[in-house]
Amino acid sequence: MTQAESKISRTIFIRLDENEDLLNAIKEKAERNNIRAGFFFLIGTVKKAVLGFFKEGSYKPIQLSGPLEIVCCAGNISAREDGELVVHAHIAVGNEHGQMFGGHLLAGCIVDVTGELVLVETPDTKLKRVFREKLNLYLWSLEE
């Protein structure tokens, strides 16, 4: 079985502010806190959103105008084999009529009023992303 175990250490509550880019902000907050592995979820609102749909080796972007509620955004944090930190998250947003759209979290989702991020650190996790050429993606490699 391909898995990596850890204990949870810190839980960090972070407020994201107007005009922050959601994906970039999560990554920067994780880096500043020296988090190398963990998971998170957040709620809030965005001015606009860019969702990705994975197809033939790349994320096809879906552009949405806001304002939109972030109905759900959850993901994980792990490092690539070259040390680069990866935030992998999916997001669902809702408009004024409650209609929802969802996909992979791409850069371009801009915080509106606020974002409330709950970030849970799992230190010393043997969690690594290794490049898979066939998929053009970094997948978890969890073998001991």
Next chain:
Amino acid sequence: MTQAESKISRTIFIRLDENEDLLNAIKEKAERNNIRAGFFFLIGTVKKAVLGFFKEGSYKPIQLSGPLEIVCCAGNISAREDGELVVHAHIAVGNEHGQMFGGHLLAGCIVDVTGELVLVETPDTKLKRVFREKLNLYLWSLEE
């Protein structure tokens, strides 16, 4: 950076029963367990739902008839500067055809068959909601 750290203490599994109001029930369960900060998620079903969309300083309600599956409901718990506990959550529901609607969790979402709440406590978190007059909202104030 505006953030507050904590360790996780208890995880509490709570069954919500038919006719409980989701938002009120989560708040009451948190209060009864003396939880002042934490996060949670729940699944289950509702008889009807009221979702909010934040616009010009207030939540515009979106009324939905059920029964509906609670596809996702996640949020956080923190206290206002005056001590009042705030449950901030977003919810996504799905109907018989799998069609989804989502937004801010408002009072008026009534449990149908069951609600399964997983509530994670993060004690001693310096997490406080301070009123922002311009927004007419209590936002996290996390400065030390």
Next chain:
Amino acid sequence: MTQAESKISRTIFIRLDENEDLLNAIKEKAERNNIRAGFFFLIGTVKKAVLGFFKEGSYKPIQLSGPLEIVCCAGNISAREDGELVVHAHIAVGNEHGQMFGGHLLAGCIVDVTGELVLVETPDTKLKRVFREKLNLYLWSLEE
């Protein structure tokens, strides 16, 4: 109040691979790790999905063709009174246009490129599912 408390022990990151059945895989991973109670969430993609809508004592299946992003899948793990482990999760998926569908996670959701499961164990939880004949469902029985 009907609740069960626990401490969190392990967090396990597991990669699910192409053609695994989501529901069966989560259950099997939990069993292999001797997890009797906990919660989890996962993101990834599926080749197809089967969602359930609970109606008159059974889950009406909603069949969806993929590929689809798993926008959100979260749930809990607990044991029935006869010892059988139950994975109870809800799932939301999104298509190429970001359009979403959601409901109860049924067998038949087949992993496409990858599934990234974060499984949190809460050992020694007095969490038991007891059959309720009237509903034709196993609900949490949390009384001490």
